[in-house]
Amino acid sequence: MTTIPEQAADAPERLVSDEQLDAARIPVTRVGLATIGGGLGSFALVDRLRVAGVPAEEIAVLGAHTSPGAAFQARCTALGMTDDSRLRSDATARIDNLWGFPGYAGGEARRTRSLRPLTRQLLQGVAGEGSSPTVATVRAALDKEARRIGWPLMTSGIPADYLFKRDAGGYFVICRKKGGMVAIRCDHVHLALGAPGPRTTPEVAAYREAFPGSTRLTSAYDDNAAVLRQLANRGANVVVRGAGPAAVQLLEQLAAGRIRHGRDLHIWHVVRSWPDGSTGHDQRLGFRHQALDFPRAAYTGALRDELRRAAEEERLDAFERLGAPTTPRRKAVDELLDGARAAGWYDAVVGEVESFADDGAQIATRVLLQNGERMTIAADHVFDATGLETDAGQHALVADLLAFSPVATNRLGGLRTTPDWTVEGGDSGDGRMFASGRTARGGHYGPVDSFTGLQQAALSIADTLATAGFGERLSPLRSARGWLQWIGGKSL
Amino acid sequence: MTPTLAGRVQTRLALALVPGVPVALAAAGLLDHLTLGRALIGLLVITVLGLVWDAAYQALQDRRWDRDWPPLLTLLSWVPEACASWLALNALGSAAPRGTHLVFFTLLWSAALLVRAAVLPVLLPHWRHEGQRLVVARARAAIPAPARAPEATTTAEEPAAEEAPARSRGFSLGALGLRPGTPRFATVALFVGVFGAVLLLAPLLGHDTPPPAADPRLTHGEEHQAMKVERVRRLHAWDTTKRVLPAYVEFPAAGVDTRLGMTLMKENGVLVTPDPRHAAWYGQGAAPGQRGPAVVIGSTDAIFQGLAHAKAGQQLRVVRTDGSRVAFTVDRVMTVDARAFPTQEVYGATRRPLLRLVGYDAESGRNTIVFAHAAWVTAAPMED
Ligand SMILES: Cc1cc2nc3c(=O)[nH]c(=O)nc-3n(C[C@H](O)[C@H](O)[C@H](O)COP(=O)(O)OP(=O)(O)OC[C@H]3O[C@@H](n4cnc5c(N)ncnc54)[C@H](O)[C@@H]3O)c2cc1C
Numbered sequence: 001m002t003t004i005p006e007q008a009a010d011a012p013e014r015l016v017s018d019e020q021l022d023a024a025r026i027p028v029t030r031v032g033l034a035t036i037g038g039g040l041g042s043f044a045l046v047d048r049l050r051v052a053g054v055p056a057e058e059i060a061v062l063g064a065h066t067s068p069g070a071a072f073q074a075r076c077t078a079l080g081m082t083d084d085s086r087l088r089s090d091a092t093a094r095i096d097n098l099w100g101f102p103g104y105a106g107g108e109a110r111r112t113r114s115l116r117p118l119t120r121q122l123l124q125g126v127a128g129e130g131s132s133p134t135v136a137t138v139r140a141a142l143d144k145e146a147r148r149i150g151w152p153l154m155t156s157g158i159p160a161d162y163l164f165k166r167d168a169g170g171y172f173v174i175c176r177k178k179g180g181m182v183a184i185r186c187d188h189v190h191l192a193l194g195a196p197g198p199r200t201t202p203e204v205a206a207y208r209e210a211f212p213g214s215t216r217l218t219s220a221y222d223d224n225a226a227v228l229r230q231l232a233n234r235g236a237n238v239v240v241r242g243a244g245p246a247a248v249q250l251l252e253q254l255a256a257g258r259i260r261h262g263r264d265l266h267i268w269h270v271v272r273s274w275p276d277g278s279t280g281h282d283q284r285l286g287f288r289h290q291a292l293d294f295p296r297a298a299y300t301g302a303l304r305d306e307l308r309r310a311a312e313e314e315r316l317d318a319f320e321r322l323g324a325p326t327t328p329r330r331k332a333v334d335e336l337l338d339g340a341r342a343a344g345w346y347d348a349v350v351g352e353v354e355s356f357a358d359d360g361a362q363i364a365t366r367v368l369l370q371n372g373e374r375m376t377i378a379a380d381h382v383f384d385a386t387g388l389e390t391d392a393g394q395h396a397l398v399a400d401l402l403a404f405s406p407v408a409t410n411r412l413g414g415l416r417t418t419p420d421w422t423v424e425g426g427d428s429g430d431g432r433m434f435a436s437g438r439t440a441r442g443g444h445y446g447p448v449d450s451f452t453g454l455q456q457a458a459l460s461i462a463d464t465l466a467t468a469g470f471g472e473r474l475s476p477l478r479s480a481r482g483w484l485q486w487i488g489g490k491s492l
Numbered sequence: 493m494t495p496t497l498a499g500r501v502q503t504r505l506a507l508a509l510v511p512g513v514p515v516a517l518a519a520a521g522l523l524d525h526l527t528l529g530r531a532l533i534g535l536l537v538i539t540v541l542g543l544v545w546d547a548a549y550q551a552l553q554d555r556r557w558d559r560d561w562p563p564l565l566t567l568l569s570w571v572p573e574a575c576a577s578w579l580a581l582n583a584l585g586s587a588a589p590r591g592t593h594l595v596f597f598t599l600l601w602s603a604a605l606l607v608r609a610a611v612l613p614v615l616l617p618h619w620r621h622e623g624q625r626l627v628v629a630r631a632r633a634a635i636p637a638p639a640r641a642p643e644a645t646t647t648a649e650e651p652a653a654e655e656a657p658a659r660s661r662g663f664s665l666g667a668l669g670l671r672p673g674t675p676r677f678a679t680v681a682l683f684v685g686v687f688g689a690v691l692l693l694a695p696l697l698g699h700d701t702p703p704p705a706a707d708p709r710l711t712h713g714e715e716h717q718a719m720k721v722e723r724v725r726r727l728h729a730w731d732t733t734k735r736v737l738p739a740y741v742e743f744p745a746a747g748v749d750t751r752l753g754m755t756l757m758k759e760n761g762v763l764v765t766p767d768p769r770h771a772a773w774y775g776q777g778a779a780p781g782q783r784g785p786a787v788v789i790g791s792t793d794a795i796f797q798g799l800a801h802a803k804a805g806q807q808l809r810v811v812r813t814d815g816s817r818v819a820f821t822v823d824r825v826m827t828v829d830a831r832a833f834p835t836q837e838v839y840g841a842t843r844r845p846l847l848r849l850v851g852y853d854a855e856s857g858r859n860t861i862v863f864a865h866a867a868w869v870t871a872a873p874m875e876d
Contacts, residue, residue, distance in 0.1 A: 092493065092620075099614050099617055100613055101609070101613040101614060121563065123563075123564055124563060125558075125560055125562030125563070125564070126564045290558070295557070295558035295559060295560070296558045296559070297494045297558060297559035297560055299493065299494060300493040300621050300622065300623050300624075301493075301494030301496055301561075301623055302494075302496050302554065302559055302623070303559055305496060452493075455621070459618055474617055476616060479615055480614055480615055483614045
């Protein structure tokens, strides 16, 4: 367990002093904890701290958005999910409720005056599709809780540019405001930056470089509404690449457009491999089905413990294997794709994409098929649904940190962290640097990018902070009081 | 949320204390055929068996491909746990009637379920994330500050070296082979097995203690143990259809040790003892140890004076003319006015072998009635 990468071991670490900032005339604000990101990861931690009584003035949230759900909501909208679309996670994984009780299902049952959400939850894992909340439910509950804990008081709506270690302990977070730079001096810092953007595979990067002006290839996370409408209106040949939930979302939208406009829209669905049952997954039509991103035992069960204990290489291999793209099984999707295939407007192609190229009017996708042959699909549009970028180093702030401090990334692209979510090499005096969410990918926990994972990280980080003298541990009494306040909607 | 074995065991033990004990106390007060002692023994047996079930559930869970335990299975656990605990208690001879046991079990079970669903998450937010463990693994708290200076690397390496065996473990989801959880699972299963075996077999270890003498002044503990010895040995040989006439009744706690005469009912429906110095058995009804209620009467002025001290849970014995002994456990004691005599409760037909001691006080017209059920029988002739 070496924590110091070779290149940084000999180079002196960059430390910044109060005098330096003074000389540069950068105004400094002082807080106990700064969390950089301001998304759900930041929210989970701040919620936990506020519940245990940390005053809002002690916390600074640095992020581009003023609402914690903004980035999450933007991705959902980009995928074409509406307010009523169901998310993937369980009713008990509740980002706005630290305790997970009551879950989303109870509220939905009350609102819709039906027992179905509850029976679905009861039968989860045995029959049916389980009970997951809708986008609107999650957003509304999140906004309510954000107001309750005084989120607007803590966030400024400006992103962070740099994170410096302070020579006398603690950190400086440097942000650019309209008038110039400002610094936030904090004892401890938390990074939850989420994904830097859609993943750009080498084939996509090469295509973008060769055809810079082309709009024929978009990511599933781009705003595709106009393109989808246009394609459905005219009728077209479309390639969808990927076998995750984003791909399913696109397929559903394309099918809906086809039905609405009655034009011939042909879908070529390119998947890397055709599941052969060897993984033990439930599977159909090229998709591996699994309720959540990881097998459930990786969230709180025995698999979590085992992964935590495992050696790094083995752990990362397991994360890659267990976290490979899967989709939750939905009957409606099965029926849709079955029907489409029977009607002849949906074809699945199994193989690796080798290249994309524009040939004047269309975009050509060259696929190396599983049987070794090559196939070229000429299409009007390609949707790349290979997921989000995993390399935290793509964030400018992280790249800077990697270059000037002993902080390092692991093979999966996250910062190297310890089992208690501190960033290795991130300490500054008594100050601790923490990471959660995708920023901690490849750490000691598999499903970092999930409500459960974010909350688990928040609980652990807050305990470590309490040991370091910031905030309190969540004793049973304090926890119960916090819960009563949550139930009563009492503002903190 | 997916539990772990450690979590299951810790949660089960904690729930046996709260809400287990208070619920058991309340149930003993509410349910007719459930004495306090039996409720607590029931709770103990249910909990110990529950630990075995936990090990079994976890083994099953580890064989599911995602190693999860869906909520429905938690609900279904009622069936094996309720049935097995009744069988076990029955084998131990301290079972309440089946219906009573099921109600008792269901009370305990739903209280535990409620606490797991709504109380534990609120009091211990870590609980659901830690595989339902109440005690968070020390590894987490003990992780030292991440090593910064090279000289700190050695300290940081120590825990890694300790965990070295973990590296050879695989994560295969489908395979049934040895997995990382197995050694610990085996340890706990072993512990539970040994613990359970000791608990079940402990009475047999007392084999060498002399069989109970006819002396009613035995200390309670010894008597109890001796009874268990015979109970285990003799349980199978009990024919409740056989009618063997009773000879003596011994009720140490009430100071009763008397020969039994036989009495028949008078035309006016009144039972009297032919001899106030002895108790008498109502010969038109069931014999003690035979299916149905056997009724023994005596005067509370004389032979049944001590009946006022009788309490639920106490033991009494009837020695039969063939030398066999039937032991009874007191269910409840009741004092009524003779005019309000609960005829149906005393004489009403049943399929189980029961015993009723009826003490009468000619002056006040009060009846003291001891309701008891047969716990075990031994065919061995008395040694002394
Ligand atoms: C479509 C979709 C559906 C999902 N559904 C579920 C689900 O049902 N259940 C579940 O458990 N999980 C789900 N997830 C996964 C996960 O819960 C979310 O991705 C969650 O938003 C992750 O939180 P985060 O804080 O890591 O990132 P985000 O919420 O994305 O927040 C990161 C924030 O950091 C900001 N940022 C980046 N760089 C800087 C900088 N330099 N300075 C300041 N701020 C910066 C970004 O602007 C962003 O606001 C879903 C994810 C997606 C994309």
